[in-house]
Amino acid sequence: MDSLAKNIKEVVSLKSGVTRLTLTDFRNYAFLRVNPGLRPVVITGENGSGKTNILEAISFLTPGRGLRSAKLADIRRVTPAVIDESYLPGNTSWAVSAIVSKNGEEFEIGTAVEKNIRETEEESRHFDRRIVKINGQKGSSQSELGQYLSAIWLTPQMDRLFRGGSQPRRSFLDRLVYAFDTEHAKRTSTFEHLYKQWYQLIKSTNGRADANWLLSLEESMSAAGVAIAAARREQIARLNRFIESAPDDVFPDVQMELDGTIEQMLDTLPAVEVEDYYRHKLAEQRKNVLYNDNIDGVNRSDFKVYYKKKRMPAELCSTGEQKSLLVSIILAQTKCQIVNQGFAPVLLLDEVCAHLDDGKKEALLSKIRELDLQAFITATNPEIFSAFNGYAEFWEIKNNTIISHD
Ligand SMILES: Nc1ncnc2c1ncn2[C@@H]1O[C@H](COP(=O)(O)OP(=O)(O)OP(=O)(O)O)[C@@H](O)[C@H]1O
Numbered sequence: 152m153d154s155l156a157k158n159i160k161e162v163v164s165l166k167s168g169v170t171r172l173t174l175t176d177f178r179n180y181a182f183l184r185v186n187p188g189l190r191p192v193v194i195t196g197e198n199g200s201g202k203t204n205i206l207e208a209i210s211f212l213t214p215g216r217g218l219r220s221a222k223l224a225d226i227r228r229v230t231p232a233v234i235d236e237s238y239l240p241g242n243t244s245w246a247v248s249a250i251v252s253k254n255g256e257e258f259e260i261g262t263a264v265e266k267n268i269r270e271t272e273e274e275s276r277h278f279d280r281r282i283v284k285i286n287g288q289k290g291s292s293q294s295e296l297g298q299y300l301s302a303i304w305l306t307p308q309m310d311r312l313f314r315g316g317s318q319p320r321r322s323f324l325d326r327l328v329y330a331f332d333t334e335h336a337k338r339t340s341t342f343e344h345l346y347k348q349w350y351q352l353i354k355s356t357n358g359r360a361d362a363n364w365l366l367s368l369e370e371s372m373s374a375a376g377v378a379i380a381a382a383r384r385e386q387i388a389r390l391n392r393f394i395e396s397a398p399d400d401v402f403p404d405v406q407m408e409l410d411g412t413i414e415q416m417l418d419t420l421p422a423v424e425v426e427d428y429y430r431h432k433l434a435e436q437r438k439n440v441l442y443n444d445n446i447d448g449v450n451r452s453d454f455k456v457y458y459k460k461k462r463m464p465a466e467l468c469s470t471g472e473q474k475s476l477l478v479s480i481i482l483a484q485t486k487c488q489i490v491n492q493g494f495a496p497v498l499l500l501d502e503v504c505a506h507l508d509d510g511k512k513e514a515l516l517s518k519i520r521e522l523d524l525q526a527f528i529t530a531t532n533p534e535i536f537s538a539f540n541g542y543a544e545f546w547e548i549k550n551n552t553i554i555s556h557d
Pocket residue numbers: 177178179180196197198199200201202203204205225226227228229230531
């Protein structure tokens with residue numbers, strides 16, 4: 152066994168993941184409690200039975216907006232009664248809580264959406280706020296969740312990741328960073344918040360906002376922005392190095408790059424100088440807000456992926472190749488996280504076999520088995536997972552409950 156495989160084995164044998172999951176008024180589940188083991192779980196059921204919703208619930212135990220990037224208000228279980236009563240006031244509108252194990256140590260973590268009571272449904276939606284709880288105490292920010300659980304997901308929506316606009320690629324990359332740098336989640340949400348404030352201030356005053364106020368926002372934005380750019384660069388370099396040193400035998404080698412003014416300046420200039428540049432650039436771009444023009448900066452950087460051997464940008468690769476590139480990235484991230492962070496992420500794989508040829512499907516399953524970590528894998532047809540018989544847990548969803556077939 153080579154040293155990487157040995158290293159991974161040692162960490163993974165300690166086991167991390169979710170050992171109890173409780174959903175309350177989450178999507179199609181009024182109440183659901185399951186106690187998964189720290190190994191793969193294959194979730195099957197008809198279309199619309201609630202497979203993806205379980206993965207989404209677990210994704211909410213990590214920082215960010217979950218694997219569907221959903222609006223908080225859309226997640227609360229909708230029933231005809233609730234629709235009729237138009238969002239009755241209450242404390243929380245939905246919740247996901249869990250007992251997680253991190254290398255054998257157990258923690259209770261959870262997230263819920265607190266409803267702020269407003270007269271109309273529109274307003275109450277506006278004030279929904281996500282809170283987190285760790286061992287019974289309210290946490291100060293979502294980024295704290297990252298210390299107890301890490302999740303990496305692959306969903307059918309991501310099949311279009313390389314073809315569409317850059318925003319989902321940036322979010323994907325930022326999530327890869329969270330696992331190594333829990334502060335990154337705070338940084339990205341701070342930047343987003345400041346950016347909105349700055350944009351609205353310029354718009355609402357038609358460019359005549361208080362100059363000191365604008366300057367102070369620009370100063371904070373450039374500081375957060377440069378920290379974001381630096382963390383993204385570091386993660387890409389780490390993964391590129393990892394892939395170079397431990398290439399996969401089935402899934403293609405990828406080369407990752409960042410295409411962004413601020414990220415590229417960090418190649419040659421110290422962070423303080425880039426910060427100065429960014430601050431001036433933001434001030435210069437105030438007029439772009441009024442003309443609805445683009446604002447350059449870390450909010451526009453793109454995450455570029457190449458199929459290394461073919462020297463082909465991912466957006467020009469075939470559907471199956473694009474899926475394989477994503478699998479390569481998440482496998483590298485998983486191993487890199489295990490080796491460097493000392494705890495394994497949970498894999499959330501939604502219909503992951505779609506677009507993969509038989510050889511790759513089999514290879515993916517045997518790689519998951521080799522890694523021996525917790526993975527939640529959905530499928531409409533359990534037959535492709537027959538190799539997991541006697542190893543994985545098999546859950547079938549029927550009428551919003553789970554029937555377990557071990
Ligand atoms: N807020 C909500 N309240 C109640 N039900 C919801 C809510 N949001 C989504 N649903 C329903 O949850 C059901 C399960 O959705 P989910 O995406 O988990 O299905 P799935 O098993 O993954 O299906 P597929 O095989 O088609 O991917 C759907 O019928 C959907 O309409």
